[in-house]
Amino acid sequence: MNILMIEDNEAVCEMMNMFFEKEDWDVEFQTDGKAGLDVFNEDSEKWDMIILDLNLPSMDGMQVCREIRKKSNYVPIIMLTARDSESDQVIGLEIGADEYVTKPFSPLTLMARMKALYRRSQLTKTGDNGQEDASRFDIVTQHVKISISTREAYLDGEIIESLTPKEFEIFTLLAEHPRQVFSREHILTSIWEDPYFGDERTIDAHIKKLRQKIEIAGPQVIQTVWGVGYKFDDSGLNGVVDH
Structure with missing residues (x-):
């Protein structure tokens, strides 16, 4: 992998560099938010993974993440932070991060999440405009x-644009089992391959962004089952669907 790690703690960078070298991954470290964003923008197609600290000089991680998502919807982003409040996690996920890891963290756990996220993020870009053979x-x-x-996901022939790796995985899981209700815990254990110890409501943040992107393509197909979780149902698109 080609990794861009934007982290102002040099000790953390040195520690992770040892693990990256063992995997023979190429990594560039930046300790300043604006400088890191500039490096990304120089060649946005180069990077397979972004590791992004929340608290950075010049430009914080939230701003950097927003700017990266303006240019690339697909590059996986893992946010690192010493904060552990639910609001920070939700905001980070809503602006486009795929993972949220709270410091202090285990390097081995971070590496495992990176590998899993990378596997799921591999994209094959096509020049089609929604007219693919159903087969x-x-x-x-x-x-x-x-x-x-x-x-790629299509709703009534319209592509659902800009799905992040996690949003695509969640949408695929739900659509593969129409009208089956999935709890937040079930979605977490199905999508996150490694043990996830965060708040289950991080799923709500991903669902919120996913619904916003679905609505651009057409009617809403993800429904909330109050007190339980979420389900996919496109059998009654003309009906009232709860947002």
């Missing part, structure tokens, strides 16, 4: 088609 899709419902190989 190329792995999941086909009444209104939705999903290709796992190209990591």
Whole structure:
């Protein structure tokens, strides 16, 4: 992997560099938010993973994440922070981060999450405009088609743009089992391959962003089952769907 790590704690950078070298991963470290963003913008297609601290000089991690997402919807972003409040986690996920790791963290755990996220983020870009042969899709419902190989999802022929790796995985999980209700805990254990010890309501942040992107393409197909979780249902798109 080509990794850009924007982290102002040099001790953390030195520690992670040892682990990256063992994997033979290429990494560039930046200790300033603005400088890190400049490096990303120089060649945004180069990077396979962004490790981003929340508290940075010049420009904080939230701002950097927003700017990165303006240019790339696909590069995986893992945010690191000493904060552990629910509001920080939700904000970080809502602006486009895929993972949220609280310091102090285990380097081995971070490496495992990076590998899992990288596997899920591999994209095959196509020049098609929504007119693919149905045989190329792995999941086909009444209104939705999903290709796992190209990591593309369509609603009534309109592509659902800008899905992050986590949003795509959640949408695929729900659409693969229409009308089946998934609890937040079930979604966490299904999508996050490694043990996840964060607040289950981080799922709500991903669902919120996913719904916003679905609405651009067409009617809402993800429903809330109060007190339980979420389900996919496109069988009654003309009905009232709770947001």
